[in-house]
Amino acid sequence: MxxxxxxxxxxxxxxxxxxxxxxxxxxxxxxxxxxxxxxxxxxxxxxxxxPVKLEDGTPVAADDITKLQKQIRRLQEENEILKKAMAIFARK
Missing domain, CATH: 1.10.10 (Arc Repressor Mutant, subunit A)
Structure with a gap:
């Protein structure tokens, strides 16, 4: 001590x-x-x-999960923007 x-x-x-x-x-x-x-x-x-373990036994920390969740949200937003852009270009 x-x-x-x-x-x-x-x-x-x-x-x-x-x-x-x-x-x-x-x-x-x-x-x-x-x-x-x-x-x-x-x-x-x-x-x-x-320590959180994935199916293959790889450990993942809680901070890593938080970072991945942020990345998923960002990619979903980018995907939505691309879908809207495709709709605009498809009309032309």
Whole structure:
């Protein structure tokens, strides 16, 4: 409990790496002592980045799902614009 890393910011890749290591069976206590991050913080990361597995077993983080949903919405909007443009050109 003697971690003195109060106020240190960890980047998203580091957080995901620690969560991935947890997903491989490593103990939170071991990860905490190895990387100098409190156990409470690691548990927060695990909650934030729960490993979701696809049909083929590939893990996907919640942030990745959010990014994919945004991309799908953008592509749907582009598709609608193209459909309207085709309708305009088909009339000519």
């Amino acid at each position: 003697g971690n003195q890393n109060i106020g240190i910011k960890f980047n998203e890749d580091f957080k995901k790496m620690v969560v991935d290591l947890y997903g491989t069976g490593r103990k939170v206590k071991d990860l905490s002592s190895e990387y100098g991050v409190s156990e409470v913080t690691i548990y927060k990361w695990i909650k934030r980045y729960p």
